[in-house]
Amino acid sequence: MERLLEVCGDEKDRLEGASAERVLAWALERFGPRVALASGFGAEDVVLIDMWWRLDPNVRVFTLDTGRLHEETYEVMEEVRRKYSITIQSVFPDREDVERLEREHGFYSFRESIEARKTCCGIRKVEPLRRALSGLGAWVTGLRREQAATRVSVRSVEWDAANGLVKVNPLVEWTSSQVWDYIRKHGVPYNALHDRGYPSIGCAPCTRAIQPGEDIRAGRWWWENPEHKECGLHVQSDNSDRRQSN
Numbered sequence: 545m546e547r548l549l550e551v552c553g554d555e556k557d558r559l560e561g562a563s564a565e566r567v568l569a570w571a572l573e574r575f576g577p578r579v580a581l582a583s584g585f586g587a588e589d590v591v592l593i594d595m596w597w598r599l600d601p602n603v604r605v606f607t608l609d610t611g612r613l614h615e616e617t618y619e620v621m622e623e624v625r626r627k628y629s630i631t632i633q634s635v636f637p638d639r640e641d642v643e644r645l646e647r648e649h650g651f652y653s654f655r656e657s658i659e660a661r662k663t664c665c666g667i668r669k670v671e672p673l674r675r676a677l678s679g680l681g682a683w684v685t686g687l688r689r690e691q692a693a694t695r696v697s698v699r700s701v702e703w704d705a706a707n708g709l710v711k712v713n714p715l716v717e718w719t720s721s722q723v724w725d726y727i728r729k730h731g732v733p734y735n736a737l738h739d740r741g742y743p744s745i746g747c748a749p750c751t752r753a754i755q756p757g758e759d760i761r762a763g764r765w766w767w768e769n770p771e772h773k774e775c776g777l778h779v780q781s782d783n784s785d786r787r788q789s790n
C-alpha cells in the first residue's frame with residue numbers, strides 16, 4: 545500500500561470504476577516507456593492491444609513463450625503483429641532450467657501434483673515474467689474479476705509486491721460479453737480456440753475446452769481445485785484492504 549501511494553498517490557482511488565480506456569491512458573501517461581502489456585493473446589489481451597494502439601500505436605507488448613503453447617496462439621500473435629504493425633517481444637524460459645526439468649521429471653511432470661505443476665509454471669512462466677518486468681514501472685494485464693474465484697478482489701491499479709512494480713488491470717470490471725462486443729465492434733483478431741469452447745487459453749497440455757455452464761477457467765489445470773488455479777503470475781498484489789496470495 546505504501547509503495548502504491550508513493551508511486552501513484554491517490555490517483556489509484558480515482559481510477560477505480562473509471563473506464564478501461566481511461567485507466568489504460570493514465571498508465572501510458574504516468575509510466576511512458578516504462579509500462580508494457582503482458583499478453584497471452586486471449587480475448588482480453590487482444591482487446592487491450594487494440595485499445596492501446598488506438599491511444600498510441602507504439603504498443604509495448606511481451607508474451608511468455610513457454611514452449612508448450614497451442615499453434616493457434618502463434619497464429620493469432622502473427623495476425624496481431626501484422627495487423628497493428630507492432631513488435632511482440634517473446635520471452636523464453638531459461639534453457640538449462642527447462643532441459644533439467646524435462647531430463648529429471650519427464651515431459652508431463654505438471655500432471656503429477658500441484659507442486660510439480662507449480663514448478664513447471666515457475667520455470668516456464670514466473671521466472672521469465674520477472675525478467676520481462678525488470679526495469680519497468682508498471683505492467684498491464686487483462687485480469688477480470690469475473691474470471692475466477694482467485695480474482696474477485698482484483699483492482700484497477702494495484703501494487704505487485706512480488707515483482708516490485710505497479711500492476712494495471714483496465715478490464716477488471718468487464719464482463720465476458722463486453723470483451724466480445726469490443727472484439728466484434730473493432731474487428732480485433734482473436735485466438736481461434738475461443739470458437740472451439742476455450743474461454744481461457746494457456747499452455748496446450750494444461751488447457752481444454754469446457755462444456756456449456758462450466759466455470760470459465762474449468763478448462764485450465766482441470767485436475768486441480770479452483771482455488772489452486774493460478775500459475776504464479778498474479779500473486780501478492782498488495783492493497784489497503786487486501787493481500788492475496790494464490
Ligand code: SF4
Pocket residue numbers: 610612654661662664665666668669746747749750775
Ligand atoms: S501451464 Fe502447464 S505446461 Fe504451462 S508452464 Fe504451467 S504447468 Fe507448465
